[in-house]
Amino acid sequence: MRREETVDHNxxxxxxxxxxxxxxxxxxxxxxxxxxxxxxxxxxxxxxPATKIAPLMGLxxxxxxxxxxxxxEKKLIYREPDPIDKxxxxxxxxxxxxxxxxxxxxxxLYFNNKVRELVPDTKLxxxxxxxxxxxxxxxxxxx
Numbered sequence: 387m388r389r390e391e392t393v394d395h396n397x398x399x400x401x402x403x404x405x406x407x408x409x410x411x412x413x414x415x416x417x418x419x420x421x422x423x424x425x426x427x428x429x430x431x432x433x434x435p436a437t438k439i440a441p442l443m444g445l446x447x448x449x450x451x452x453x454x455x456x457x458x459e460k461k462l463i464y465r466e467p468d469p470i471d472k473x474x475x476x477x478x479x480x481x482x483x484x485x486x487x488x489x490x491x492x493x494x495l496y497f498n499n500k501v502r503e504l505v506p507d508t509k510l511x512x513x514x515x516x517x518x519x520x521x522x523x524x525x526x527x528x529x
Contacts, residue, residue, distance in 0.1 A: 426487060435477075
């Protein structure tokens, strides 16, 4: 079997192309794709518990720690103790963070709209079914 015929090669290749596209856009706004996705996953008004962000993005908590530190240094976020559970920390967006979140959200919506213009709904439904089955298979294999 040739590499181009493997499922993982095609998923990885597509993600790399998408990631490069997003990084090109993000760099114009002094952020990265990863930072943009973190911003999208933080509630704009109520903040989000730090422990909830990594699972929302499919990341390990350790991977997120360094990124949150960078985001804090860039003045995109700030941390506050959770008012209900004082042991927990909530991540909040600064005004700059909210602006960068909106830019990130618009980039994701733009790309998704372009895909939906190009690919018929029937094919997208099948794609979502297949990718969901692949995700489930991978999750069972690591369990």
